[in-house]
Amino acid sequence: QVQLQESGPGLVKPSETLSLTCTVSGGSVRSVSHYWTWVRQPPGKEPELIGYIFYNGSPVYNPSHKSRVTISVDTSNSQFSLKLNSVTAADSAVYYCARVLKSREGHVYYMDVWGKGTTVTVSS
């Protein structure tokens, strides 16, 4: 079955760029039935969707992060990535990549497969 695995630095300095990659295995990132998303969860808080992308489409971002976020997909390596620039301590969280079911018309549905998550701490 499809598995997702996040990778990237666990420590990022304030004002720098957080960069994470999610590797998709056991399935194709070229799926027409799914979006690929990044979700973060600060300690003790609820998850928050950062943005999502279709394998051949433009990313869609949460307006709260739109000015600082870039999500991209690399179909040749079955990966998708997150970049969040100008980070502060408020960006410290567990970051998850996840698969999102979608309708044929493009509507977002629920997240059915998640990576295990990676903890990112923003600190000097």
Next chain:
Amino acid sequence: DIEMTQSPDSLAVSLGERATINCKSSQSVLWSSDNRNYLAWYQQKPGQPPKVLIYWASTRESGVPDRFTGSGSGTDFTLTINSLQAEDVAVYYCQQYYSSPYAFGQGTKLEIK
């Protein structure tokens, strides 16, 4: 933006008893064109990612025990766990996927009494 509010924030239930978690959305998540409620329930155990239990407000994900039941429509939803088991200790979240930014509720922490 649609806001999701869960109640209670935490609850303790005895083994074998019923747990009830509520979720209220600030506006309806019932899509008129397909008559489906765009709401999911997730279970998150410590150190693990969320796991979808229920989608379309009442459809159980494959492999989820039938003691988990979702109900409700429009703005008011309930997750019921019958015959509570020790492995059900977790934080439960509702999430709307009706409109961006697809918010989650603040979570309900379920413990054993």
